[in-house]
Amino acid sequence: MTVPAPGGVLYGLIADATVWPLFFPPCVHVEQLDFGGTRERLRMWAVMDGRISSWVSHRHLDAGRRRVEFRQERPSAPVETMTGVWTVLPFGDGSRVTLEHAFTVVGDAPADVAWTERVTRANSRAQLRRLAWLAERWTRLDDLVVTFEDTVRAKVPAETVLDFLYRAGDWPDDLVDARPLTVREDTPGIQVLSLDGRSATGREAVRISFPGAGRLVHKHTRTSGPLAAYTGEWTVEPRPGAGFDVTVRHDVLLDDDAGPDGDAARGACDEVGRAGRRLLEHAVRHAHEAVRVL
Numbered sequence: 627m628t629v630p631a632p633g634g635v636l637y638g639l640i641a642d643a644t645v646w647p648l649f650f651p652p653c654v655h656v657e658q659l660d661f662g663g664t665r666e667r668l669r670m671w672a673v674m675d676g677r678i679s680s681w682v683s684h685r686h687l688d689a690g691r692r693r694v695e696f697r698q699e700r701p702s703a704p705v706e707t708m709t710g711v712w713t714v715l716p717f718g719d720g721s722r723v724t725l726e727h728a729f730t731v732v733g734d735a736p737a738d739v740a741w742t743e744r745v746t747r748a749n750s751r752a753q754l755r756r757l758a759w760l761a762e763r764w765t766r767l768d769d770l771v772v773t774f775e776d777t778v779r780a781k782v783p784a785e786t787v788l789d790f791l792y793r794a795g796d797w798p799d800d801l802v803d804a805r806p807l808t809v810r811e812d813t814p815g816i817q818v819l820s821l822d823g824r825s826a827t828g829r830e831a832v833r834i835s836f837p838g839a840g841r842l843v844h845k846h847t848r849t850s851g852p853l854a855a856y857t858g859e860w861t862v863e864p865r866p867g868a869g870f871d872v873t874v875r876h877d878v879l880l881d882d883d884a885g886p887d888g889d890a891a892r893g894a895c896d897e898v899g900r901a902g903r904r905l906l907e908h909a910v911r912h913a914h915e916a917v918r919v920l
Contacts, residue, residue: 627754630720631761637692639760640712640723643668643685647845647857648771648877650756652749654678654832654845655857664688667699671816671834673847674702675745678816678832681708704738706730708746723757725750759854763882770854772878772895776903781869782913784840784862790912791842791860791905792835794819801908804901806831825901826851826894852890855879856898872910874902 629636639649643666646653652672660667664687671680679702686695692714701708710727727746731738763770780787790797794817795809806819815835823829828849835842840862849856857877862870876898880891 627724627758628717628720628722629758629761631764633692633714633716633721635764636721636723636757636761637689637694637714639757640694640714641687641689643670646670648855648879649760650753651847651855652752654847655834655843671832672749673832674749675741678813678818680816701729704731704733704735705742706732720761723754725754766882770880770882772880773876774895774899775873775875776899776906777871777873778906778910779865779869779871780910780913782910783916784864784870785837786913786916787862787870787872787909788835788837788840788842788860790909792817792833792837794833798908801905804905821846823850826853826897827856827901828853852881852894853878853898854881858902872906874906876902 639645643656644658647655652674654671654673656671657669658666659669659682666685666687668683668685669680670683671678673679681701682699684697684699688694694712696710696712698705698708706729708727708729710725713724713726715722715724727750729742729746731742760767794806797805803822803824806821808820810818810820812818815837817833817835819831819833821827821829821831826849827846830848831844831846833842833844842860844858846853846856855878859875861873861875863873865871876895878895878898880894
């Protein structure tokens with residue numbers, strides 16, 4: 627793919643995998659497990675042909691050559707091995723980006739080979755298309771990315787708050803506009819939520835729970851209106867002394883057809899913020915009521 631942006635900008639977007647969930651449609655979440663400057667180890671979650679796959683990836687970052695090599699440590703079945711490389715080279719007034727993959731599947735089953743090739747190609751093209759979209763807007767990306775959060779302090783059990791947030795299908799009637807239509811959990815700790823589509827956040831979301839760390843992350847995989855992408859995270863952290871801080875953070879990538887200063891963009895961010903605060907208040911109230919009952 628050839629794009630109208632400097633190689634350093636493109637390499638930066640590829641090298642910083644922590645921004646991938648917001649910038650690349652197939653990517654749901656990334657956890658950086660180890661980092662040593664030029665080498666890192668990542669746990670990644672992505673949508674693969676409608677299902678959520680996860681793997682651990684080793685990456686070698688070469689800023690001088692603008693090259694990122696990767697190798698999956700624990701591929702999801704039916705993949706047995708997966709390696710590849712991103713390369714960014716000068717091309718005219720812009721840059722050329724190449725993404726290569728090499729893989730094997732367990733038993734060399736033809737159907738599994740065909741499926742892996744099809745899904746890998748589809749996700750690679752989705753990444754490259756979004757990279758081109760970002761490259762065309764690289765001078766104003768800082769205006770198109772909006773991050774904001776709200777925090778409530780409460781003396782309640784952290785696990786009670788997280789349990790309420792996780793059990794989205796059981797939210798009370800006064801949260802009916804936020805409650806998902808369906809909740810699918812094929813893998814423990816990973817949920818796919820079907821939404822009614824009336825809000826700016828779209829029709830589908832994926833949530834991943836890290837109860838031991840007091841975290842619940844999410845990505846809305848089918849956004850609408852002025853939101854090009856939307857991810858977020860709930861955290862419950864101990865406060866000095868007693869109690870917890872319950873925080874909801876929102877990360878939004880705006881579609882610049884609406885513009886960062888447009889009414890539609892502001893309205894969508896306001897809507898996301900209001901919904902998050904309302905759910906935050908319900909979660910803390912639920913935890914207080916649960917404590918009183920006990």
